[in-house]
Structure formats: C-alpha cells, structure tokens
Amino acid sequence: MGQSGGMSTPVGPYTPVVRSGDLVFSSGQIGIADGALVEGGLRAELIQAMANLETVLAQENATLDDVVKTTVFLTDMGEYSLMNEIYTEALGDHRPARSAVAVAALPIGACVEIEAIAVAPPRS
Numbered sequence: 001m002g003q004s005g006g007m008s009t010p011v012g013p014y015t016p017v018v019r020s021g022d023l024v025f026s027s028g029q030i031g032i033a034d035g036a037l038v039e040g041g042l043r044a045e046l047i048q049a050m051a052n053l054e055t056v057l058a059q060e061n062a063t064l065d066d067v068v069k070t071t072v073f074l075t076d077m078g079e080y081s082l083m084n085e086i087y088t089e090a091l092g093d094h095r096p097a098r099s100a101v102a103v104a105a106l107p108i109g110a111c112v113e114i115e116a117i118a119v120a121p122p123r124s
C-alpha cells in the first residue's frame with residue numbers, strides 16, 4: 001500500500017503505538033517516508049499515512065481489520081470526499097467508527113493525519 005517501507009522516527013516526544021490489554025492505540029500518522037513528507041498532496045500523503053498506520057499496528061500484532069475507531073485530521077475540509085475515497089480504498093469493506101475534523105495545521109506541513117484504536121490479540 002505505501003510508497004516507501006522507510007518509516008521515520010516520530011517528529012515529537014511521543015510513542016507511535018501503545019498497547020493496553022487487547023487495545024492498541026496509534027499516535028497520529030502522517031504521510032512521511034524516509035524522513036520527509038511524500039509529494040503529491042492528499043492522495044499520496046494519506047496512502048503513505050495508512051501504510052505507516054499499518055506498520056505501527058503490526059508492532060502490536062494488529063492490522064487495519066482490527067481497527068475499531070479512527071480519527072482523521074484534515075487541513076482542508078474541501079478534500080473530505082477525496083479523503084473518503086482513499087480511506088475506503090485502504091480499508092475495503094471494513095468500516096470502523098470514525099471522526100474527521102478540520103485543523104489549522106499539522107506537523108511538517110502535512111495536509112492529513114490519521115490515528116486509530118484497534119482490538120488485537122496479544123503478541124505470541
């Protein structure tokens with residue numbers, strides 16, 4: 001799914017994913033790869049952000065199919081329909097509960113960020 005396998009170090013003082021029992025909480029993921037924001041606007045950024053989300057969830061034995069709640073942050077609600085299209089492509093028929101909110105700005109100039117909560121079995 002992602003444009004690059006090179007996930008970057010967080011851009012702030014936080015942990016990308018935390019487990020509490022069977023709940024897995026991801027920090028917000030932006031379209032960063034190999035230390036830089038991918039080029040191509042919302043489509044490219046959200047595709048990479050979803051790939052980054054998959055990567056952090058996998059660290060706790062979770063997948064996108066295990067996600068029960070997402071929050072999508074957009075800097076331009078005019079791109080809401082495009083975000084829905086890309087989001088649906090990434091999740092297929094899976095439909096977690098979701099909030100989408102407009103924000104004034106995101107880290108490193110991103111136009112979209114996504115965070116998730118998943119329920120997954122413990123790591124073996």
